Amino acid sequence: MTTISQSMAPGQLTAGRLPKVVVPALLAGAALLGLAISLLVGGGNLALAAALAYIIFLIAVEVSARIVEGARQAADRRATSMIVGAFVLALLPLGSVTWEALSKGAARFDLTFFTYSMRNVVGEGGGALHAITGTLWVTGMATLISVPIGLMTAVYLSEYGAKNRLAKAITFFVDVMTGVPSIVAGLFAYALMTLIIGPNTGFGFAGSVALSVLMIPVVVRSSEELLRLVPNELREAAYALGVPKWLTITRVVIPTAISGIVSGVILAVARVIGETAPLLVAAGFTASLNNNLFANPMMTLPVFVYDSYAHPGVDVQVYLDRAWAGALTLIAIVMLLNLIGRLVARRFAPKTGN
Amino acid sequence: MGKRIEVTDLNVYYGDFRAVEDVSITIEAKSVTAFIGPSGCGKSTFLRTLNRMHEVIPGARVEGEVLLDGENLYGPGVDPVRVRRHIGMVFQRPNPFPTMSIKENVLAGINLNNRRMPGSEKDDLAEQALKGANLWEEVKNRLNKPGASLSGGQQQRLCIARAIAMEPEVLLMDEPASALDPISTLAIEDLMNELKQQYTIVIVTHNMQQAARVSDVTAFFNIAGAGAPGRLIESGPTEKIFSAPDVKATEDYISGRFG
Numbered sequence: 037m038t039t040i041s042q043s044m045a046p047g048q049l050t051a052g053r054l055p056k057v058v059v060p061a062l063l064a065g066a067a068l069l070g071l072a073i074s075l076l077v078g079g080g081n082l083a084l085a086a087a088l089a090y091i092i093f094l095i096a097v098e099v100s101a102r103i104v105e106g107a108r109q110a111a112d113r114r115a116t117s118m119i120v121g122a123f124v125l126a127l128l129p130l131g132s133v134t135w136e137a138l139s140k141g142a143a144r145f146d147l148t149f150f151t152y153s154m155r156n157v158v159g160e161g162g163g164a165l166h167a168i169t170g171t172l173w174v175t176g177m178a179t180l181i182s183v184p185i186g187l188m189t190a191v192y193l194s195e196y197g198a199k200n201r202l203a204k205a206i207t208f209f210v211d212v213m214t215g216v217p218s219i220v221a222g223l224f225a226y227a228l229m230t231l232i233i234g235p236n237t238g239f240g241f242a243g244s245v246a247l248s249v250l251m252i253p254v255v256v257r258s259s260e261e262l263l264r265l266v267p268n269e270l271r272e273a274a275y276a277l278g279v280p281k282w283l284t285i286t287r288v289v290i291p292t293a294i295s296g297i298v299s300g301v302i303l304a305v306a307r308v309i310g311e312t313a314p315l316l317v318a319a320g321f322t323a324s325l326n327n328n329l330f331a332n333p334m335m336t337l338p339v340f341v342y343d344s345y346a347h348p349g350v351d352v353q354v355y356l357d358r359a360w361a362g363a364l365t366l367i368a369i370v371m372l373l374n375l376i377g378r379l380v381a382r383r384f385a386p387k388t389g390n
Numbered sequence: 391m392g393k394r395i396e397v398t399d400l401n402v403y404y405g406d407f408r409a410v411e412d413v414s415i416t417i418e419a420k421s422v423t424a425f426i427g428p429s430g431c432g433k434s435t436f437l438r439t440l441n442r443m444h445e446v447i448p449g450a451r452v453e454g455e456v457l458l459d460g461e462n463l464y465g466p467g468v469d470p471v472r473v474r475r476h477i478g479m480v481f482q483r484p485n486p487f488p489t490m491s492i493k494e495n496v497l498a499g500i501n502l503n504n505r506r507m508p509g510s511e512k513d514d515l516a517e518q519a520l521k522g523a524n525l526w527e528e529v530k531n532r533l534n535k536p537g538a539s540l541s542g543g544q545q546q547r548l549c550i551a552r553a554i555a556m557e558p559e560v561l562l563m564d565e566p567a568s569a570l571d572p573i574s575t576l577a578i579e580d581l582m583n584e585l586k587q588q589y590t591i592v593i594v595t596h597n598m599q600q601a602a603r604v605s606d607v608t609a610f611f612n613i614a615g616a617g618a619p620g621r622l623i624e625s626g627p628t629e630k631i632f633s634a635p636d637v638k639a640t641e642d643y644i645s646g647r648f649g
Contacts, residue, residue, distance in 0.1 A: 198448055269485040273549070275446060277499040277556055278475030287502045291489045 052104040059097065059113075066093035090121055134367070141364030144357040149365075154323035154335075160354050164362050166325040167340035171369070173329055174240050174319060174336055175309050178247035183301055185248075186255025187290075193256070194263040195285055213253040221249040222314025229318070238320025240334035246314035251304045258300030262293040295381035302377030306370045312338035337366045392420040392590045393459040393476075393559040395440060400454035401619075402435050402444065409435050411619035413454075415609055417560075422582055422591045424601035424628070427611035428643070432620025433594050436611070437562050440592065441477035442470040458560070475499075478553035482565040484545035486537030486552075493533040495548055496520060499556040515555055523551035524581050543574025550581065554589070561585065563593040567600065579604050598644060602632050610640045 070089025071080075078084040094117055101110035152163035189206065197203025225246035229236060236242075266289050274284040290297070320333030321343055341362040348355035395417040402410040410432035417423045425433040438444040439452050442463060456463040463473050486495045496516045500507055507515070516533070520526040525547040529540070537548055546566060553561060563582075567575040582591055582604045595601050601608050609625035624637050635641050 267485070269481060269483060270487060272443065272446060272479075272481065273485045273487065273552075274498070274502060276441070276443060276474055276479035276481075277502065277552065278471050278473075279499070279502040280471050283502055283504070288487060288489075292487075 051106055051109070054101060054104050058100060062096045062100065063093055066090070066096060093117065094121075137360060137364045137367055140357070140360035141362075144361035145364055149358070149361050153325045154340075155325070157323070158349050159351050162358065164337065164340050164358065164365060166322065167335040167337045167362060168365060168369075169325065169327060170240065170319070170334040171309060171337040171366075173327065174243040174315065174334060175247065175305060177241060177244035177329055178251055178308060179301065179305055181244060181248040182251040182255050182304065186252045186304075187259050187297065189252075189256045190259035190263055191285060191290075193260045195281075195289065210253045210256050213249065214257070216249065218246075218250055218311050219313040219317065222246045222317035224249060225314065225318040238318055238333050239331055240319055240326070240329035243315045243319030243334065243336065244329065246318040247308045247311060250311065250314070251308050254304040254307060255301060258303070259293075259297050262296035262300065263289060265296070266292045291384075295383075295385040298380045298384065299377050302373050302380075306373055309370060309373075310338050310366060312342050315339050316342065337362050337369075341366070392586075392588060394419040395560065395590065395592075396455075396457040397440075398455045398457075400436070400439060400452065400456065402432065402439055403449075403451050403453075404447070405449040407617075408619040410439075411621050413622045415622060415625055417590060417592060418607065419590050420586055420588070421606040422586050422593060422604050423607045423609065424605035425592070425594045425609050425611060426596070426598060426601050426643070427620070427623075428613070429596075430616075430620070431611040431613045433611045434564050435620070437564055437592060437594050438479075440560070440562055441474050441479055443474070443479060445470055475556060476558055477560040477562060478556055478558035479562045480546070480549050480553055480564070480566045483569050484542055484549050486540070486545050486548050488536070488538050490537055491534045492529050492537050492540070492548060495537040496551045496555050498552055519551040519555035520548075522554050522585070523547045524577060524584075525551055541574075543570045543577060546570060546574065546578060547581065550578075550585075554585070558589065560590040560592065563591065565594050565596060568596060575600070598632075602628060608632070610635070610637075610643065612639055612643070 066089045067085075069092050070085045070087075073088050074081050074085035094114070097113050097117055098110055101113045105113075148161055149163040149165075150168070151165055152161065153166035154162045154164075155166075189210070193203050193206060197206070222243075225242045226238065228245065229239075229242040270288055270292060271284055274288045275281075279287070315336045316339050319336060319339070321339050322333040322335050324335075326332050326334045341359045344355045344359035344362065397413055397415050397417075400410065400413045401408060413436055425437060427433050435444060435450075438447075440456060440463075444450040444452065452464060454464070458473075458476065462468070487498055490498060493516050494501065496519050497512055500512065500515070517526060517530075520529060525544060528544060529535075529548075532539075537545065540548060546569075550561075550566070567578045570578065579600065582593070585591060586606075593601075593605065605628045607625060608628045608631040610623045610631065611620050612623045613620045624631070624635060624640055626636075631640060632644060635644070641647075
């Protein structure tokens with residue numbers, strides 16, 4: 037011990053360190069410089085200023101860190117700056133969309149919007165009650181169709197298939213289904229219903245079928261992954277107690293994975309609830325409230341937004357306001373679903389610790 | 391309770407690979423039988439064939455006879471689920487069900503099989519099983535806490551309680567103490583001594599001292615080399631195997647000269 041510490045030159049373990057104020061100072065300086073250059077050559081373009089500032093900042097941090105701290109710390113600061121930059125870049129659209137929807141949707145986010153349909157409305161007023169109920173009906177029915185089919189497929193793949201040919205084929209076709217364009221799903225559902233009941237103008241259940249086509253593969257893949265994560269030891273523990281396989285699956289394997297499965301289903305719902313094209317084709321559109329999934333067209337929120345924007349009446353702004361309010365409602369529903377999903381997942385999560 | 395197991399000419403295959411060859415052994419009722427031998431010699435595989443748990447492994451199959459008090463486990467029409475209700479198993483790593491409380495874990499065999507039982511009887515059964523596994527005093531005030539909140543040694547005793555709550559005739563233990571500290575190991579070994587009053591116990595262990603301490607009969611398994619099937623070299627009263635074995639390989643293994 038003593039010989040080692042004596043043999044070391046003092047300061048061998050210490051290296052230069054940039055004072056804490058340097059990075060914020062460099063950032064501020066780079067921002068100012070970027071803005072200045074942008075004013076000079078780009079007429080004050082903010083995007084140009086931000087990009088320039090970022091590049092200047094990267095170079096400044098790299099150089100100052102290399103001089104004071106050495107190459108390894110410089111690499112660390114470079115990686116940190118780039119990752120934070122990428123993160124901010126990814127968040128910008130989200131922030132922008134949320135802000136736009138909130139600011140423009142707030143104008144019509146009122147009681148009338150949630151209590152009136154568009155029946156006999158040509159100008160101001162009116163609401164999206166018919167679209168909100170329609171979205172809930174159609175998506176709810178789609179979930180009702182997709183979850184049993186998807187979950188049972190996942191159970192087959194993870195518990196029974198054991199890489200046999202059928203399981204491989206199912207996995208392949210599920211992957212193919214994931215890539216089906218949503219408009220094709222809508223056309224499929226419409227064609228299917230036409231084959232069964234003859235020509236029609238679309239109705240809610242057809243929309244549910246279209247959404248199921250999009251939802252099932254998502255449910256299958258996420259549930260399968262989660263069922264595979266359940267340790268084999270738990271299955272063996274159940275078998276060793278003389279529990280039959282089907283009870284082991286329904287009482288041990290699925291409950292152990294249920295929190296993840298619920299999250300997966302919620303994500304799948306969030307994925308399809310904003311689909312427009314298949315619903316436009318399969319569920320049709322209407323201005324009236326319709327709570328019957330099996331007859332007459334049913335309005336949904338995405339179609340409502342699209343319709344208000346694409347086919348406005350005389351007073352265009354009124355229709356645009358309604359479209360934004362509809363978009364805001366849709367975002368609110370998806371966020372609410374995510375929140376519920378998290379709560380449910382926490383409620384069902386395997387109990388650990390005290 | 392406690393039944394005798396007779397195994398005749400048992401071969402175990404994984405696909406085309408023969409893992410265990412021509413094992414014949416009699417396991418006496420209400421005694422502790424220990425299987426010892428180097429890793430990969432097929433003792434765990436053989437143990438699993440005693441309650442058909444090897445069938446969980448894809449491609450595993452068995453030739454030969456295993457008689458539980460004269461009834462062949464591999465006879466036509468025998469349901470492996472029923473076999474496992476009579477022959478319980480405890481695994482190397484404690485595996486309580488994470489979604490269940492301590493009490494629910496003990497009663498898992500009843501609840502998962504949808505067997506109806508009045509609540510008071512269930513309480514009694516849980517208490518009996520936990521007492522049988524020497525765990526009652528430690529957990530009686532927190533029966534509704536999750537099973538995963540216990541320490542490793544307690545979890546393993548919880549798994550033993552879960553197994554004996556099914557009132558099996560035979561209890562198979564696959565290295566039940568190898569993941570535990572010495573104090574928990576001692577608790578499990580003491581427990582085995584008590585359990586053999588009622589149950590036939592078969593234990594696989596890598597710990598020679600453990601085999602010497604707890605077992606009445608010891609069986610030594612070995613393999614000729616990599617890829618060769620495991621064989622039962624010799625079995626007999628533990629005292630004899632550990633002091634004057636008939637086969638040189640047994641003596642070499644026990645004295646630590648190989649393996």
